[in-house]
Amino acid sequence: MIQTTDRSAPEGIDAAIARVTALKRERDAFLLCHNYQAQEVKRVADAIGDSFQLSARARTVPAKWIVFCGVRFMAETAKLLNPSKRVILPESKAGCDLADSIGPEGLRALKTQHPRARVVMYINSNVEVKALSDAICTSSNALKVVEAMDSEEVIFGPDRNLAAHVAKQTSKRVIPWAGSCPIHEVFTLPMLQRARKNVPDACVIVHPECPSDVQEEADEVLSTSQMIETVGRMKARRFLIGTEIGLIEQLRELHPDREFWPVYEHKSCDEACACPHMKITGLHSVLRALDTGKEAITIPEAHRAGALRAVERMLEIGK
Ligand code: SF4
Numbered sequence: 316m317i318q319t320t321d322r323s324a325p326e327g328i329d330a331a332i333a334r335v336t337a338l339k340r341e342r343d344a345f346l347l348c349h350n351y352q353a354q355e356v357k358r359v360a361d362a363i364g365d366s367f368q369l370s371a372r373a374r375t376v377p378a379k380w381i382v383f384c385g386v387r388f389m390a391e392t393a394k395l396l397n398p399s400k401r402v403i404l405p406e407s408k409a410g411c412d413l414a415d416s417i418g419p420e421g422l423r424a425l426k427t428q429h430p431r432a433r434v435v436m437y438i439n440s441n442v443e444v445k446a447l448s449d450a451i452c453t454s455s456n457a458l459k460v461v462e463a464m465d466s467e468e469v470i471f472g473p474d475r476n477l478a479a480h481v482a483k484q485t486s487k488r489v490i491p492w493a494g495s496c497p498i499h500e501v502f503t504l505p506m507l508q509r510a511r512k513n514v515p516d517a518c519v520i521v522h523p524e525c526p527s528d529v530q531e532e533a534d535e536v537l538s539t540s541q542m543i544e545t546v547g548r549m550k551a552r553r554f555l556i557g558t559e560i561g562l563i564e565q566l567r568e569l570h571p572d573r574e575f576w577p578v579y580e581h582k583s584c585d586e587a588c589a590c591p592h593m594k595i596t597g598l599h600s601v602l603r604a605l606d607t608g609k610e611a612i613t614i615p616e617a618h619r620a621g622a623l624r625a626v627e628r629m630l631e632i633g634k
């Protein structure tokens with residue numbers, strides 16, 4: 316199911332896709348696309364994945380330009396890992412409420428309170444916060460990264476729900492930052508219980524950014540890439556999914572013979588699970604980015620080495 320929007324492709328989606336394809340060749344551009352992006356954007360992508368997969372891919376992109384269809388912290392990570400490329404975020408306002416929930420002053424204060432703790436920071440963080448961290452993680456490798464730290468205490472931010480998910484599985488003391496993603500916080504336990512009544516035979520899979528009581532009630536707690544892999548292996552026909560709608564749309568395309576619904580009591584509430592930062596990017600944004608070369612990401616020199624070290628630590632641990 317491909318979504319079309321007037322603003323994205325006034326001349327028709329196929330014509331817009333043809334223009335993007337021609338411009339990509341002309342500019343020598345490679346398009347990385349997060350799982351939460353709109354389906355129309357995924358159609359022009361060279362690689363689609365979660366934050367970890369896209370970070371790993373960004374390191375080896377040979378093209379001159381990387382157009383990152385996602386949000387700012389992702390494009391910053393790509394620039395850290397492949398600094399000679401022009402990394403373009405097609406919509407400069409595509410930020411992340413979760414990443415913005417922690418700043419360097421807050422993290423410094425927490426480090427002062429817990430001087431023996433290592434700092435593991437979720438990739439959903441801004442570059443100045445990454446620079447103060449020992450290692451970065453994604454939802455697919457958070458436990459592995461925390462376990463790899465040579466300390467008994469680990470400061471973990473900025474998502475408190477992912478922190479709680481990790482804390483349940485490790486013997487280390489996890490000290491959480493109290494941030495959360497407003498999209499995943501939409502899901503509540505009563506909502507999930509009502510959704511289960513509506514679709515009683517559904518398998519419930521939620522993201523670890525969902526509240527802890529929702530995670531406990533779910534059948535599986537998985538990152539977006541793990542959701543795609545796991546659904547592919549399962550025999551279930553109906554699923555209730557607790558994450559951003561872009562991933563649910565991707566699953567619907569991959570498995571047209573199965574049913575996927577957001578963890579929501581009304582089946583028509585897809586919009587409630589849409590991240591406005593992710594959905595700000597359309598084909599029109601990609602066309603403009605390829606045409607103008609704007610907005611190119613720059614990394615302040617003061618944060619570059621520290622942030623890169625923390626991201627590379629994650630990639631080493633995740634090997
Ligand atoms: S879904 Fe949440 S964590 Fe992801 S980009 Fe949007 S606000 Fe940030």
